[in-house]
Amino acid sequence: MKNRIIVILLFLMSSQLFSQERYLTKEGYISFFSHSLVEDIKADNYQVLSVIDKKTGEIAIQLLMKSFMFEKALMQEHFNQSYVESYKYPKATFKGYILNLKELDVQNGTVEIKGILSLHGKEKKISTIANIQILKDQINLSGHFMVEVADFDIKIPIVVRNNIAKTIKITFDLKHKPYK
Amino acid sequence: MIVLVLIIISLFFIINLYNKPFIDIKKSNPELEVTAQEILDDYLADEYSANEKYVDNLIQIKGEIAEISFDKGVSIITLKDRSGFSSIICHMLPEANLNVLKLKKGSQITIKGVCTGYLFDIMMVRCILTNSNFNEK
Numbered sequence: 001m002k003n004r005i006i007v008i009l010l011f012l013m014s015s016q017l018f019s020q021e022r023y024l025t026k027e028g029y030i031s032f033f034s035h036s037l038v039e040d041i042k043a044d045n046y047q048v049l050s051v052i053d054k055k056t057g058e059i060a061i062q063l064l065m066k067s068f069m070f071e072k073a074l075m076q077e078h079f080n081q082s083y084v085e086s087y088k089y090p091k092a093t094f095k096g097y098i099l100n101l102k103e104l105d106v107q108n109g110t111v112e113i114k115g116i117l118s119l120h121g122k123e124k125k126i127s128t129i130a131n132i133q134i135l136k137d138q139i140n141l142s143g144h145f146m147v148e149v150a151d152f153d154i155k156i157p158i159v160v161r162n163n164i165a166k167t168i169k170i171t172f173d174l175k176h177k178p179y180k
Numbered sequence: 181m182i183v184l185v186l187i188i189i190s191l192f193f194i195i196n197l198y199n200k201p202f203i204d205i206k207k208s209n210p211e212l213e214v215t216a217q218e219i220l221d222d223y224l225a226d227e228y229s230a231n232e233k234y235v236d237n238l239i240q241i242k243g244e245i246a247e248i249s250f251d252k253g254v255s256i257i258t259l260k261d262r263s264g265f266s267s268i269i270c271h272m273l274p275e276a277n278l279n280v281l282k283l284k285k286g287s288q289i290t291i292k293g294v295c296t297g298y299l300f301d302i303m304m305v306r307c308i309l310t311n312s313n314f315n316e317k
Binding site for chain 1: 203249252256269271296298299300303305306
């Protein structure tokens, strides 16, 4: 697959060009939480890839659906096989901007992030407020937002409809380091 | 009446399945045994077919440690290939932590775990170190 190697080369080259301004993590954390009267369901993903361009405020996040770890094996199985169909759509991505990142002159503050979340083959505009911490060689982003299950064409069987919330809380904690 | 029976049957089915345990990584035999270079080559050649081959399977990988890190009580071992394009990022189970402390950068190890896919690096979860890492010394 020559294409893949070219893509990777381009990625590495462009990263090197802006190496001063790019911040990256491969160990970002994203979780989701569903609350219902029947049960609470939580899944954690510690393998999130996130890149920030400090100059432009651009942010790109990628994760593997299979990296979400559930408390119960069965939940994980259902999630991957029936709901998000991980074999067909193995990744979720978010592409967007941290607004006014350059103007931010404090170490700790809040920023607005706007972008598009792609999941299960569907796209949805997301806008959220996040906590930001800018240290000497680290940019931390954390916060949470809500998504509607129905927006992503995820079908929940009637039998378990009461077990799964219609609105899911997504929590993120991303600690970026300068990309060398 | 039929509906009620169906509901009872499915409820029984659900409760029965509900507490199904995760696969025991330690006791189970790997479905595939590869070197770090082999799996990386497969992913660089064709991500889609590599996913078919590796994702969700218990695999055993032999390779050289490029990095060891700890994050929120979880140890992460990165295995590298020769070209340095991408690596294999292995998130270890907490029970592996004590053994991970004994490891050094650059040594050859064998890791067993579940592959979740590829994000410029191959991602592995629920990994443990196989016994062979310590018996040989």
